[in-house]
Structures are given as structure tokens and as C-alpha cells.
Amino acid sequence: MSEVLWNHLTAAQLRALAARDAVVLLPIGATEQHGPHLPTGVDDFLAAEVCRRAAVTASKQTPVVVTPSIPTGLSEHHMPFGGTLTLTLPTLHALLRDICRSVLRAGFSRILIVNGHGGNMTALNALVTELTAELVTPIAVASYFGAGREVIRSTLETQDGLMHACEGETSMMMAALPWLVRDEHLSEAHGPRITLPAESTEPVYMAVPFDRITRSGVAGDARVASPQKGEAMLAGCAKALAEIVVRDPWAK
Amino acid sequence: MSEVLWNHLTAAQLRALAARDAVVLLPIGATEQHGPHLPTGVDDFLAAEVCRRAAVTASKQTPVVVTPSIPTGLSEHHMPFGGTLTLTLPTLHALLRDICRSVLRAGFSRILIVNGHGGNMTALNALVTELTAELVTPIAVASYFGAGREVIRSTLETQDGLMHACEGETSMMMAALPWLVRDEHLSEAHGPRITLPAESTEPVYMAVPFDRITRSGVAGDARVASPQKGEAMLAGCAKALAEIVVRDPWAK
Amino acid sequence: MSEVLWNHLTAAQLRALAARDAVVLLPIGATEQHGPHLPTGVDDFLAAEVCRRAAVTASKQTPVVVTPSIPTGLSEHHMPFGGTLTLTLPTLHALLRDICRSVLRAGFSRILIVNGHGGNMTALNALVTELTAELVTPIAVASYFGAGREVIRSTLETQDGLMHACEGETSMMMAALPWLVRDEHLSEAHGPRITLPAESTEPVYMAVPFDRITRSGVAGDARVASPQKGEAMLAGCAKALAEIVVRDPWAK
Amino acid sequence: MSEVLWNHLTAAQLRALAARDAVVLLPIGATEQHGPHLPTGVDDFLAAEVCRRAAVTASKQTPVVVTPSIPTGLSEHHMPFGGTLTLTLPTLHALLRDICRSVLRAGFSRILIVNGHGGNMTALNALVTELTAELVTPIAVASYFGAGREVIRSTLETQDGLMHACEGETSMMMAALPWLVRDEHLSEAHGPRITLPAESTEPVYMAVPFDRITRSGVAGDARVASPQKGEAMLAGCAKALAEIVVRDPWAK
Amino acid sequence: MSEVLWNHLTAAQLRALAARDAVVLLPIGATEQHGPHLPTGVDDFLAAEVCRRAAVTASKQTPVVVTPSIPTGLSEHHMPFGGTLTLTLPTLHALLRDICRSVLRAGFSRILIVNGHGGNMTALNALVTELTAELVTPIAVASYFGAGREVIRSTLETQDGLMHACEGETSMMMAALPWLVRDEHLSEAHGPRITLPAESTEPVYMAVPFDRITRSGVAGDARVASPQKGEAMLAGCAKALAEIVVRDPWAK
């Protein structure tokens, strides 16, 4: 099963995958505060987990490989809480350029950046536009929670889409990495509901420090999270992502 | 009436506006192909026109000034049509940083970037996040057609929101700059309907060259455009933008 | 007549102009204090106006198109007066590189940057040298007041060449955009005479804040300005610029 | 035990560690070919593993936390083998700057970059010098195999120090992640002995493509590797690293 | 006498000079073809020589120190001849920024960049403007041949100002470093007369490859050069430069 992870494979195996024009999933998350009950690595863990599952599923139809995830993203708005690592936009641009260029030089041609962090969404769209021109190769991007929007909506009780350290993320962490969920803090793990900026219909956008929105660091309500919901969402997001891969959006 | 345009004002007038903490609108458009019937400057002209109208309206309640518009944006996807000027993302970042910093050094504190080009949307959101951190001042951004979404939806017959060189943009050009609309080409001015990437619910994003989408360069149907619709939309977008300004989103 | 302005033309018209190897004029000005009587946009307005006139004239002999003007330039020395927007040199370099590259990709090969601001002169010469190597295409630059040096000298009463917000600039604004001249402040509109740094024979150069030179923001004497002088200079500068274009300095 | 990993901790826990001025270990590896028998992630896995062990040990005396590892480094010389991801030096500089700055903003002051890749060594020394000046805070760097030089030397049979995909790295992978070692390819896993450039006494340095040195991708002899040797080295390197941490090299 | 050269002085001596607010001369030249008879280092040698002489003279009235010269400048236009080293504008900017910042950090406040290469002139003016803002300290620049314009004009027989590898430069090399002048090639050392771009009154500027201007690499006539003329010019330029230093242009 680990045969889908780039860093678990030998160079010879990767050369063989490149020769078959395997799809390359490039997960990117964030390392940022996730309320009183979740670890700071949530976005990175979940992006990587969904990628791994999607790759295993899609591999039955088309070869797929998952690069090491980029564990840090754009998290300036969470800095006031501490425990947060953030990149600037030019650094993220440079990092994605170097990794994508390496993947192309290794013989692959189909790259899908898989995002796990709401704060990365608009930037990744803008950067993918830029990288497509710079590398003269179409680079695709999707957020795993965008791909799995339907399953998330139908699974969650208190929200329509992912918020932050919420019913959704907490449930998925309970399913994937339960030992990293602090049950003793669950009762504090709630806050106002938000819409991710990239999904908002609010016409004006400003970068709002997250501590103006929530004191607990949570947006949404983690108290109703469950591993069953989490498993349903992880499976559903992975399935949706696998379908995208198989559909081959890079083909003209 | 021209008293709202930065470049029409004297330095003394601008110092007085800064002393009153006037809101600064910074229009940005694009210079890119707009079908057989519209000039390449449409996005720039309309962003500037809406800003000017909004500023005149809002000025009754709060002082407002409009900087010279940035006539070029991110238009790589239109390059295959010719007649198109495009910036790279780092250049747009640098340009906005220098202009915003100048505005702040001139004594103002409230900046709203007003966008007129679909292809700038995600990049502007990402850049505004970055500039807010770099300049230690909240910078806001809105697309004029996002602010006026409701009036656009209710006015248009063949589409819900703006597309490209479409019923909407053509109508507004007929209202604002009718001598720049080539009526003799209107009959060719139609193409498939699209959703702006930033408003799309499609989970995967790729930068698609626009000539893969439409041969005419038009997305939507300009044949049903009219100056009456255009005037309604310009007025409505300006009113919506003025309301945003008066609401003062920079206030904590 | 508007057929010479890039942003007034359709993509098809621009493709046709490129096929005829039209000359591309790229005006650049500044947005900076211009004394008590002139708006901050003077340098931008006049560069664009002279370009437009020159293009109309030269078009009788060779195809010409004028890009949207760059409204901001290098104006750090005017910052103490307020009301001023300035770019850094690396930003101006990036901006010109992107625009020139777009023009070349659109099929044109002959670019003349037309400058309207004394403070841009040496930088533009240096940048044009750099861009010529970067883009492997010769890029030319001229200041409109350099092209029209003779007519300016013979028209002005109190000065030999353009200064700042002076007899010359004020006269041209009276001819081109009279409603933007504040007559009620003309009596204060005078200051010491200067030579533009790029035309100075002074061996040492330092960047002197303009408020050390003049308290009014004016260098020269605007009190003797007249629309007749302005029209003579605009017409003369445009004629001189048109002659440069027709002479085809890009030919080997 | 997972209490030493930044991304396993909550923001509140990290704030508490910052308040105690915990040491921050920042592992960096590489994703590059490692012969026919080892996965491409070796350098990243081993740097992270040694950091984790060192942090657990040192934590008994002083608080320590380990950031997510940087999985990619400078691997241009391995590109000919395929399966390799490489950063450029400016990108690595930008990435380390952003992460270190975030760590400092999160309240920590003592950072030790822990390297797992020979090809990163000189660059990291140079970058740490630069970051120390840029961030006005001393940043330390050590390669785990430099810290554990003695135990490596005394454990290995066929070499004095680490080479590449060699007796040493293979043994440590057998101890830490045995399921990722391809035993069936061990018999091919040997090549000429090398000295890491940064440890070489050869006066001239050139960046030699690794395929000029070894056809198998291995430098050294993995055939004599064993999990016992690997465990001895991992334990010894971690102990040595822990001693460095406890010694507090940041103190004046 | 060597007591004016920064690199000949000890740190203690330089601290003492900084304490007296000594003027710092920073020579910059070029390494580029200089015809059949002169070495490629001419512009560097002459800038350094004039600085040294000026510093010795001015030191009688005010303390002066001369940094190591920057031996390379902007010489793209000479590349077709071979033997030429050139910097790009951003590199020259970065280099001057680092050196000027170091000089300021060393306790000095008055910097005069002394240029010896026509091709650097406009760029240095533009960069000095930028550095003055970046370093919040006025930086001055002068070309030695601008400072000594009068003595050059009155000394030369066949030209008014310096050209390239001409009567002027050849004479000064005969006076300063006669063993580097190839007398056997003097008879070929002539070419068309030029005006340095920065001193030209031609309204259009383009970067013309120097081999389009002259086949010999010479502009002007070196055949009438003499060491007597050279000594007169070196002495005169140094005197003029010393007077500038003593005049203290940095004082408000």
C-alpha cells in the first residue's frame, strides 16, 4: 500500500511510474493552531491522508504517486495564537516551483496539488496559474474538502462545509489519528461559524486575524464530532479525489 | 465631480483628504482581448467608472478618493488572442506594494482595491493577505461585479453573473463608452457560458487558455446587450460599492 | 482618431497592427505634487497627450499604437509634499519588463517608451539598456520634452527647458486639460529655477528632496503660462516625436 | 512521547514550551535516489528519527520540540537518477527564513537545524550565517551524522563515516523502517567509497553529478548492513545530539 | 600616502577616520574591451587613480578614505568584442547597497561613488536615488571625467570630452600605467567620434552594441595621445574631485 508514496519508493520504481506517466499528487497543509483539542499539524495530516487513500483507490485504474507533503502554508492569520508556522507568498511560490520542476524533470507530466488548508486556497489558484506559464505545463490544484464537498455536507450535523478545528476536522482526526485528539478539551472546542474566505459570497475580502473571530481558536462546533463521521468524510473525499484523477483533467 | 480623482487633485487637496482619513479606492483592470466587438481596455474602464461613481456617491457621507487605475492585470490566459498585456504575479505584488505604501505614507489608512477583471480575483485576495502583513495595515479588496452581484443577476437576461465580453460587460460599455463598442461585430459576439474561476464550485482548478473555451473570445452572449441594462448595472454596482465604503470594513 | 490607443482597439485590430509591425508608444508619467495650481497627474496626462497626438500624425506614414500609460513613476523626492505615489526602481523594472514582453509576444517589435517625468529619465535609460539585453530586442526611450526641446525653448519666456509645475507644464495643462488648472492659485505658483538632473552639467548628483528646493512645490514661474504657449509646445513635441517614429531608430 | 513533535502538540502546549524557552529542533533531509534498495525519503526519515529520539532524551533536562521536517533539500547532483526532488539555494534560504522567523515569533529563541543530507551541509552553514544576521538571533546547525561521528565510526565495518545508501544509512533504515528496505536488491547495493564534500580534504570542490561516481547510486557497501548496527548508530547519534542540546550552545 | 586607501588601513585607523566623519570615495569602473592598444581594466584603473589622488589632496582639509574599487560595471554593449565582464543592473544595485550599508555601519556618513565608465552613468544616478531612500542617507555620485570636464576639454586636441579608448583615456593610461599601453597598436587606435549617452542631447536613447559604432573598439583618436596630456587630465580631474569633497555636498 505504501507503494503510492514517493518517499517510500526507490528511484527505479519512480522511473517506472514516470514512464507510465503516473499522476503526481502533491499534498500541502499548514502548521497552525487548531483549538484546544487538536494538534497544530491537522491540515497537513488530513491532506496527506486523503491523498494516500485517493492514490490507493485511483491506482487501480491509473498509476498515481504522492510526494512528501508540504507541512507549512499561509497561516499569518493564526499567528496571534502561537504555535503557528507560516510562509510568505513568494516563498510558497518558490517552493512549489522547485518541487513541480523537479517532478517534471523526473519524467512526470500530470501534477495535482492537493490542499488541506482554507488559508491556502486563493493563493494556490493564483500560483498554479503562474506555474502553468512558468513551467509551460498545466498544473492542477484542488482542496480535498472541495473535492469532497458533497460528502462533507451530508455527513456534518452542525455545519455545511469545513470550518476550523470544527466538527469536520475533529471527526476526521478521530478517525485517522485519534491519539492526537485531546478529548479532555472537547467541551471548550466550539466557536462562531464561518465560511472559508475562498468560498464566501461576501464581496469584500480582508485578511482578518483569527483571534478576532474566535477566542478558542475554533470556528464551528467540535463537540458533536465522531470517528464515524470522520471515516465517512475521509473515505468520501478520497473517493472524490480519485475520481478527479481518473477523469484526467490534464487531457486536452 | 472630478474632485474624487487623485490625479485630478492637487497635493494640498490630497493632504486635506488624508487629514480626514478619506477612503482610497484603487481600481485595477486588465488590457486583454474582449471579443470582436469590444476594446481591450474594458476591464480597466469599467473598474475605473464604477469607482468614480461610487466615490461621488459615498463622498456625501465619508471622504473618498480614487487613485489612477492599474490598467494591466493577470491575463496570461488571453495571450493566444493577441492584443493582450499581462503581468506576472510577482510584478503585480510589487506594484501594489509600492502604491499602497505610497498611499499610507501620504497619510491615508483605509485602502480598498477595486477589481474589474475575473482573472485577478484569487491573486488579489492572496496579495491583499500578504500586503496586510507586509504593511502592517489592513488592505481590503472587492470586485465591482461581486459588490453588485444582485443588480447584475436581476438585470441580465442570459446569464447570472459577469462572464467575458458578454451581455453584462457589453451593456456597461454601451452605457459608459458607447463609441468604443463595434456594433457591426455584435452578431459574432457570443460564446459558451462560463463561471468565473473564483466563483466556480468546480473542485479542480487549472489555468485554461481562453481560446480552448471560446473561438470568438466571448463567453456569454453580447447580442442581447443594451445601454439601459448597462446603466442599471453601473449604477447598481457603484451604489453597492459606496455602501461598502460607508460601512467602513476597516473599523475593528 | 482613437484608433491609435491600444485599449480602444479590439484584439483583431491589434493583431492587424502587429502584422504591419506598427510602432508601439508606451507612455509613462508620474503621480506627484505639482504645486498649488496643478493636479498630481500632470506628467501622466502630458505624456499620454503627446503620444496620442504623435501617433495620429505619424500614422499617416507608419502604423503606430499607444499602450495605456503607466501613471506612476519614480517620485520619492516629492513624497514630503504628500499626494504623491512612487515606485521603487526594481518594481518599475519588473513592470516595464512584463509590459514590453507582452507587446513583443503580441507580435510587435518596435517599442518606444515615452517619458513625461524628469525624475524617470536616468532610470529609464538604465532600464532600457537592461531590457534590451533581457528581451533580446532593442527598446527605445525618449522624454517628450527632450524630443520637443527646441519648441519648448523657443516658446517659453522665463525658462529654457521644462522645470516642474512651471511656465511650460502649466501652459500645456491650460491647453490640454484647462479645467484641472486652479487659476486661483496661479499667483503662488513660482519658485527657483532648476535644471532637470538628467540635463544638468553639475558633476555631482544627489537625490535632493524637492521641498529643500522649493516651498511652493513649483520650480520655475507658472504665472506667465498661457494656453497658446501650451498648444504650441504640445503640437511641437508631438511633431518631433512623430518624426522620431517615422525615422525608425530600430532599423539597423 | 509524541509530546516532542510540534505538529502533534496544541497551540497551548507550544505556548507553554515557548514560555520555558524550549529548544527547537528543525530537521531537514532530502528526497533523492538512494540506490536500488532504499526509498528516496531516507535522509528525511533519519533526520526526523534522530531528532525525535534526541528530543525525548534531552527533554529530561531541558524542554525540546521538533518541528515538521523539511523533506526536500539540495539534490541537483542526484537528478540524473530520476525520482529526485531538489530545491535551489534561494528557495531553501527563503523557506528556512520563514520557518525560523515563525518559530521566533511563536516565542522561542533557540533553534537547531538538524541536517540529514550530505549535500545540504555547506549550504546550511552558509545560510545559518545569513539567517543569524537577518533575524538578529543566533541559529545553530548540525548534521546528525556529524554529531554522532564517533559512534558511526566505531560501528561501521567498511567505512569511517556516512556515504550514500551505504552500510550506515541502510543499517539505520533496517532499524527504524525495515519494511522500506528492499532486501532483494541488497546484493547490488554497493559502489565506490566517497568522502562527503563537506568533510573532504580535497582542496578543489566541484559539484559532480552522482552518476559519474556510481552506477548503482550507492557509495559504500550496503551488503554488510544490519539492524543492530543501525540501532547502535541511531541511539548514538540521538544521544550525541541530545548532549549538544543540553550543553546550550546559544548561551553566551 | 597609502593612508587614504581603505584596504591599506587597519580597522583601528578606519574607526578613527569614521570618528572624524571622513568622506568615503567608492570608485567603480568596468572591465571591457578598450581597443587594440589598451587593457580591459582602463576604466577601473583610472577611477581608482583619480580617487587616490583626490583623496591625498583633499585630506589636507578634510579626512578622506577610498574603498577598494568595483572593477566591473555595466558593459553589455561591449560584449561582442570579447574580453568583457558585465553586471546586470539588479546585481550592481545589490552590490552597491551592501557596500554602502557596510560603510555606514562602519560609522561613516558621507559617501561619494566615483565613476570611471560612461556606460555606468545613468544607472548610477538612478541607483543613488534608490539607495538614498533605502539607506535613509544621502549617497552622492560623480564621474571623474564629469568633475574634470574643463581640464579635459582644454587639454584634448581632437575631442571635447572623453570617448572610449580615445585620446583622453590613452593619454591618462600613458601617464599612470604606461607599461600597459601597446604602442605597436596605436596606429590602429582610432574610430568615429561619439558623445557619451549620458551627455548626449539626442532625444532618443537606445542601447547600441558598440561594434555597430566602431570596428576597432575605439571611439575617438588615440594616435595623438601623450603622457603629458594624461598627467594634466589626471591632475585636473583629481583637483576637481577634491574640491567637490571639500565643498561637502552632503551638508544641508
Place this chain on the structure above:
Amino acid sequence: MSEVLWNHLTAAQLRALAARDAVVLLPIGATEQHGPHLPTGVDDFLAAEVCRRAAVTASKQTPVVVTPSIPTGLSEHHMPFGGTLTLTLPTLHALLRDICRSVLRAGFSRILIVNGHGGNMTALNALVTELTAELVTPIAVASYFGAGREVIRSTLETQDGLMHACEGETSMMMAALPWLVRDEHLSEAHGPRITLPAESTEPVYMAVPFDRITRSGVAGDARVASPQKGEAMLAGCAKALAEIVVRDPWAK
């Protein structure tokens, strides 16, 4: 003899050397405090001197040319002493890129950067790796004191390798430029012994301000320096460097 110095040669001579694929030595030093008895230019002077001697020797077997030396390097750690000029790493990268690219464009293919400053060592190794990829040409680097390690070790009485302003550097200055050695300060010219960071076996590296190591600015003991030792080392280092050149490390 000066026939090996690039800036002493004419363009025609350099074209001839390029046609013979001459080796290009590119010396780089530093301008930084060197104790109470030595001038700040020591590292630059000695790198250039060894290059010149090596080039003369090697020229008997293979053509060699020496570019103008880069007089400034990475000297941040010496800034507290005053009298020191330092570059940042990105500036040094840009400078070396431009110069190496010029050398290649001039027709040469074999470049050896010859370093004279301990603080440049790791950075130069990292930059040479980068430049080799950027310029698609192998660039070599050696420190002159690394090439001559044996002769230095056997000549010195109180140290094994070069330190700073020590027995070694002082002796070489006594041999090469004795008038720049302040004998009256020799008695103070001693300090603790150090190992150059790049040669250290200490596993942790931090950038230590040099004034924490030595109050005199000297590491080692200059009191036992002599011109005889200096001449032996200069000759030996040059011989070793010439041998490297003749051995042709660029050949595959």
C-alpha cells in the same frame, strides 16, 4: 608577467586565450579587520597574489588568465570591529553569477574561483553547486590555503593551518606587501587559536561574532611571523594551485 591578468590584457589577447580554452582564475577575498598590525585588504591581496603566481607557473603548461579579484566577501562576523565591508549571500551569488556568465560568454569554459577568506568557504561551495546548475557548466572552487595546506602546516611554528591575522597571514604579508605591516603593533598581535569553521570537526556550527573570540582581532600568534615563512607559503600555495590547474579538474 602581467600577461596573466585579465585587466592588463587587451580584448584581442583575451579572445586568443579563449580560443585556446585558457583556465580562468577568479580570486575573491574580503575587506575586514585584520588585527592591529595588518590592513583590512589582506585576504584580497593574498588571494590575488597567489593567483598571479600560480598563473605564471601554470602558464608554462596551459594558458591561464586571472580576473580582477572580488575584494569583498562575507564578513558579517567582523563587523563589530569596524573597518569591515560585507556582502550578503544573495549579493555574492548574483555577483559570481554575472561574472562567471560573462567569462563563459567571452569564450572560456574552465573557471576556478580562488578564495582567500575563511568566512567565504562554505558559501562558495554552496554557490558553486548552484552556479554549475544555473550556467550548465562546471565551476570549480578552491581556497589558496586549502591548496597549500601542506606547505602551510610544515612552515608554521605555532599553528597547523591559517587562522586570522596570524603567523601565517602576517608572514605572507611581510613577503608580499611588507610596507603594509605595522611592525609597531606586532607585539599585540596574538589571540586564541581557532580552527576555520569550514575545517572544524565541531559538529555544531553557529556564526559567532569574532569579537567574542578575540579582543585583538587576531586568532593565532603573529609575533613569530617572518617574511621567509611568508615567501615559502606563497610559493608553495601558488605551486599547489598551479598543479590543480594543470591537472584539469574540469575534464570528465
